[in-house]
Amino acid sequence: MAGTAVRGRLSWQVATVAAVSDETDSVRTILLDLPDWPGHRAGQHLDVRLTAEDGYSAERSYSIASADGEPVAITVERLEDGEVSPYLTQELRPGDQMEVRGPIGNWFTWGPDDGGPLLLIAGGSGVVPLRAILRHRQRAGSNAPARLLYSSRSLADVIYRQELDQYRGSAEVRYTLTRSQPPGWGGFSGRVDDAMLARIAWAASQRPLAFICGPTPFVETVAELLVARHYPASRVKTERFGGA
Amino acid sequence: MALDGNVIGGLLLEIFGSDMTSARATCAVCGTVSPVAETTVYIRGPGTVVRCRRCGSVLMVVARIRELNCVDLSGVAALETTRADE
Numbered sequence: 633m634a635g636t637a638v639r640g641r642l643s644w645q646v647a648t649v650a651a652v653s654d655e656t657d658s659v660r661t662i663l664l665d666l667p668d669w670p671g672h673r674a675g676q677h678l679d680v681r682l683t684a685e686d687g688y689s690a691e692r693s694y695s696i697a698s699a700d701g702e703p704v705a706i707t708v709e710r711l712e713d714g715e716v717s718p719y720l721t722q723e724l725r726p727g728d729q730m731e732v733r734g735p736i737g738n739w740f741t742w743g744p745d746d747g748g749p750l751l752l753i754a755g756g757s758g759v760v761p762l763r764a765i766l767r768h769r770q771r772a773g774s775n776a777p778a779r780l781l782y783s784s785r786s787l788a789d790v791i792y793r794q795e796l797d798q799y800r801g802s803a804e805v806r807y808t809l810t811r812s813q814p815p816g817w818g819g820f821s822g823r824v825d826d827a828m829l830a831r832i833a834w835a836a837s838q839r840p841l842a843f844i845c846g847p848t849p850f851v852e853t854v855a856e857l858l859v860a861r862h863y864p865a866s867r868v869k870t871e872r873f874g875g876a
Numbered sequence: 877m878a879l880d881g882n883v884i885g886g887l888l889l890e891i892f893g894s895d896m897t898s899a900r901a902t903c904a905v906c907g908t909v910s911p912v913a914e915t916t917v918y919i920r921g922p923g924t925v926v927r928c929r930r931c932g933s934v935l936m937v938v939a940r941i942r943e944l945n946c947v948d949l950s951g952v953a954a955l956e957t958t959r960a961d962e
Binding site for chain 1: 877878879880881882883885886889890895897898911912913914
């Protein structure tokens with residue numbers, strides 16, 4: 633029902649692209665100008681709707697990359713056979729418009745009141761909502777201990793690397809590179825496994841709060857490993873995405 | 877590919893008018909109680925299918941037909957949401 637937005641309900645609004653910036657060869661951050669945005673919490677997402685001239689429309693969900701109180705940004709990975717992501721990462725220009733609704737989801741969110749210690753585990757572009765959490769933690773001056781384990785194909789595929797490295801003063805940031813490692817690489821190599829978690833995961837007795845985001849098989853594997861390490865399922869929050 | 881209930885947060889917010897990802901759903905078949913965010917969700921079919929992560933039973937089906945959302949909740953024994961802070 634166009635034009636009859638009910639208070640508290642979710643309605644589509646027009647977003648204008650304020651800026652775009654490339655994070656890696658296939659990943660782009662899109663800063664949006666959303667005059668009616670009600671604000672969001674770190675970890676939430678939004679829905680994007682693109683409509684073609686012939687009326688065909690496609691909807692996708694993207695995690696919000698920015699912290700609470702910051703302008704809304706999304707970070708999009710290009711999937712070569714995708715219907716929406718090639719447009720968002722290659723053709724979209726500042727000034728272009730798209731429809732957006734949100735913020736969405738109160739489950740996969742974190743705020744300083746939720747405490748820690750935080751264990752954040754990302755697979756590929758699953759780092760986006762976890763970056764929002766780390767960024768919010770930093771901006772809010774939270775002293776909740778935090779560790780990020782980020783699985784990426786190669787160092788060149790690591791999104792937000794410069795920013796994440798800056799968090800090392802107050803958080804532990806570790807990368808594991810699954811396909812190729814630069815010469816002299818001192819970080820982890822290969823897929824996340826129990827041996828890696830033994831080195832980075834907080835002990836269950838410390839009552840950690842875990843957030844895992846990545847492709848479905850990645851999330852399932854890591855969540856099972858954490859539950860096997862006696863993390864209560866209620867303290868392991870997961871978000872899965874799939875290519876399309 | 878199977879996703880999870882986070883991805884239908886927008887659709888469920890549209891239907892229910894409040895966030896449902898943190899709502900707790902009870903499976904009518906096995907009795908498992910789980911946040912909707914942690915259910916198994918398939919969005920690539922003609923409708924959206926939500927399944928119990930424990931036993932695989934269908935919890936909800938949402939079909940969008942033109943202007944209508946048709947919601948089948950027969951697989952859910954109970955849904956608990958936190959009341960909004962008003």
